[in-house]
Amino acid sequence: MRMSFSLSARSAVAVGLGVAALGLGTVAPASAAPDHAGYVAKSSDSDASKAFFQAVLKSVAEKRAENPSAAAVTVTYDASGAPQFSAQIARSTQIWNGSVSNVKLQEGSNADFTYREGNDPRGSYASTDGHGNGYIFLDYQQNQEYDSTRVTAHETGHVLGLPDHYEGPCTELMSGGGPGPSCTNSQPDANERAKVEQLWANGFAAAMDKALHKAAR
Numbered sequence: 409m410r411m412s413f414s415l416s417a418r419s420a421v422a423v424g425l426g427v428a429a430l431g432l433g434t435v436a437p438a439s440a441a442p443d444h445a446g447y448v449a450k451s452s453d454s455d456a457s458k459a460f461f462q463a464v465l466k467s468v469a470e471k472r473a474e475n476p477s478a479a480a481v482t483v484t485y486d487a488s489g490a491p492q493f494s495a496q497i498a499r500s501t502q503i504w505n506g507s508v509s510n511v512k513l514q515e516g517s518n519a520d521f522t523y524r525e526g527n528d529p530r531g532s533y534a535s536t537d538g539h540g541n542g543y544i545f546l547d548y549q550q551n552q553e554y555d556s557t558r559v560t561a562h563e564t565g566h567v568l569g570l571p572d573h574y575e576g577p578c579t580e581l582m583s584g585g586g587p588g589p590s591c592t593n594s595q596p597d598a599n600e601r602a603k604v605e606q607l608w609a610n611g612f613a614a615a616m617d618k619a620l621h622k623a624a625r
Contacts (some may be wrong), residue, residue: 446533447550447559448574448585456536461569463536465612467520481511481612483567486519493546493560497523500561503594504568507601510608511568521567531585532559534566554585555592569607570600 468483487497501513522543531550536542544563551559562584576583578591581600596604 446584447531447554447562457534457566457569457571460534460536460542460566461607463542464520464567465569469612471518471520481608482514483511483521484514484516484519485567486517486522487515488522489543490523490525490546492525492548493523493551493556496546496551496556496560499557499594500564503557503561504564504596504604507596508568508604508608510605511612513564513567532563534563554589555594558592558594561594561596565596565600565604568604570596570603 464483468481472481485497485501487494490497501515505512523546524543525546525548527549528545528547530547532545532547534542534544544560544567546556546560546563558581562581565582570582572584573580573582574584574586576586578587578593579597581593581596583591
């Protein structure tokens with residue numbers, strides 16, 4: 409089966425990829441043309457992963473615009489839709505929170521994104537409908553073939569702004585399923601950690617400015 413560790417381009421989605429609205433747990437019709445990223449895909453186009461990151465960023469920025477005095481940048485998730493992967497999600501959260509300091513993942517209500525589980529021939533993926541909604545889907549079969557913690561941490565990397573790089577070595581978390589099932593590394597490398605730090609230091613500031621400007625209107 410094909411594994412998806414990355415977001416596929418919007419044009420690819422238009423050819424028939426259906427997605428659920430992030431955070432809502434409902435499936436959006438294919439006509440909604442959502443952006444989709446999977447664990448293993450045929451294209452390394454980063455347009456979809458950028459769209460997913462921007463959707464999460466927008467959600468976080470709008471909440472912080474309501475409470476600009478908050479010190480930390482926290483991305484909140486809801487894992488109730490993926491009970492069989494609770495351990496992997498908790499481990500993925502621990503990995504990312506221990507790897508970067510400009511953003512933290514936290515389980516809670518009013519989530520910026522959600523996790524879901526089930527069977528899907530596309531494998532695991534991160535998805536956004538292009539309207540600020542998104543989720544991470546964890547496929548049962550793929551998580552039996554590939555290291556489940558790596559799959560989960562990889563897809564969560566899209567939440568934090570990282571695109572796929574299937575050509576990379578096993579030491580790169582965002583190489584996804586590219587190195588094959590024998591790769592069990594679930595840790596981002598130094599370059600991936602630095603990229604997330606940069607995105608949440610600079611990209612978040614820009615999103616906050618936009619959100620605050622909108623609120624002031």
